[in-house]
Amino acid sequence: MPAFPDFSCFSRLNDKDHLMRFLCFFLRKKETYSLQRSREMTDILIIGGGIAGLTAAIYALRAGKTVTVIEKESFGGQITSSPRVDNYPGLPAVSGNALADAMLGQAMDLGAEIEMEEITALRRTEQGAFAVTAGNKTFEGRAVILATGARHRPLGLPGEEALVGHGVSYCALCDGAFHKGERVAVVGGGNSAVQAAVFLADVCESVTVIQEFDHFTCDKRDLEAMTAKANVRPLLSTKVSALRGGDRLQGIELTSQTNGDKTELPVTGLFVSIGRIPDTEVFRDLVACDENGFFQTDDQCATNVPGVWAAGDCRQKAVRQLTTAAADGTIAAINACRYLG
Numbered sequence: 001m002p003a004f005p006d007f008s009c010f011s012r013l014n015d016k017d018h019l020m021r022f023l024c025f026f027l028r029k030k031e032t033y034s035l036q037r038s039r040e041m042t043d044i045l046i047i048g049g050g051i052a053g054l055t056a057a058i059y060a061l062r063a064g065k066t067v068t069v070i071e072k073e074s075f076g077g078q079i080t081s082s083p084r085v086d087n088y089p090g091l092p093a094v095s096g097n098a099l100a101d102a103m104l105g106q107a108m109d110l111g112a113e114i115e116m117e118e119i120t121a122l123r124r125t126e127q128g129a130f131a132v133t134a135g136n137k138t139f140e141g142r143a144v145i146l147a148t149g150a151r152h153r154p155l156g157l158p159g160e161e162a163l164v165g166h167g168v169s170y171c172a173l174c175d176g177a178f179h180k181g182e183r184v185a186v187v188g189g190g191n192s193a194v195q196a197a198v199f200l201a202d203v204c205e206s207v208t209v210i211q212e213f214d215h216f217t218c219d220k221r222d223l224e225a226m227t228a229k230a231n232v233r234p235l236l237s238t239k240v241s242a243l244r245g246g247d248r249l250q251g252i253e254l255t256s257q258t259n260g261d262k263t264e265l266p267v268t269g270l271f272v273s274i275g276r277i278p279d280t281e282v283f284r285d286l287v288a289c290d291e292n293g294f295f296q297t298d299d300q301c302a303t304n305v306p307g308v309w310a311a312g313d314c315r316q317k318a319v320r321q322l323t324t325a326a327a328d329g330t331i332a333a334i335n336a337c338r339y340l341g
Ligand SMILES: Cc1cc2nc3c(=O)[nH]c(=O)nc-3n(C[C@H](O)[C@H](O)[C@H](O)COP(=O)(O)OP(=O)(O)OC[C@H]3O[C@@H](n4cnc5c(N)ncnc54)[C@H](O)[C@@H]3O)c2cc1C
Pocket: 047, 048, 049, 050, 051, 052, 053, 070, 071, 072, 073, 074, 075, 076, 077, 078, 079, 081, 082, 084, 085, 086, 087, 088, 117, 118, 119, 120, 147, 148, 149, 150, 151, 152, 164, 165, 169, 170, 171, 173, 174, 175, 279, 282, 311, 312, 313, 314, 320, 321, 322, 323, 325
């Protein structure tokens, strides 16, 4: 008998609707887990239950396909760590959790099969379908959508995780407006960091850009745009060494890389832009990735493997937002449905 499923994804159940959804999920699971499983082939396996994966599920289910969404941690993905989203069209000031719950509920109401598992391998079967494995479990599908997302690279400082959404952010475009008229800092020296600084300069009182090396690694054009902003102060050869504040960020400690001197910088916003880590490692044997580990796709979200699509933050692209994740999920699902006929 398989291990009983982990319901931690539903830990935020706080109203009647969510409770009902949980009970339906529970009853369906209980039935499944109490019978010896003879799993049928699913039309589409979706790996990752973030915004891209859940959107793909909604589109595929509405097209009449059977869908299994497999999520390892928390349905909704990254956005569940954001207390307020202000740029999802039609839903101003929605919390990340509320958005995730609504999407998960919609997918489940349409008949999505939900699994809480971490997929560790993907392979083609002899019949030309696909099999993914999680521990000793195997799930089979005629097509696969990889929607495994990406993690922002954290600074790794004590207290950082607790301050996310309370002053520490990994997305200036998402959270910059919450710091209107405030003094903020950006960590990083590449294109994303410098573009974040340019964006924040128009919103915030001042922006300090902290780069550990003695030069910026961004494009010349981005650097010129940043230099043209009077309220942006670049700080080279400097590292953020500590975060200050209790419930909210109040400042940061800086350490000079040249002489080790420590200084304090009072800021209420810290935008960390030191790279992203795509969750693609376990699929790289089969699916082609770029040099940074993002799935390589065409504009139809097709990978190098016929029958496998990639959607959302895990694929190589320029803009990683909720709307682009949802757009990818849509495109991948429609193409997967066409492939299945
Ligand atoms: C704090 C924060 C605030 C943000 N605010 C905004 C905002 O205001 N507006 C905006 O547009 N964007 C915002 N973003 C960005 C936005 O959240 C992402 O662009 C979007 O959620 C990406 O969705 P996704 O489905 O592609 O990936 P993800 O949300 O990363 O979902 C991928 C899912 O796949 C699962 N997974 C990964 N590997 C496996 C595996 N092997 N097996 C099973 N499951 C797996 C993960 O657990 C995860 O749940 C924010 C991001 C963060 C972190």
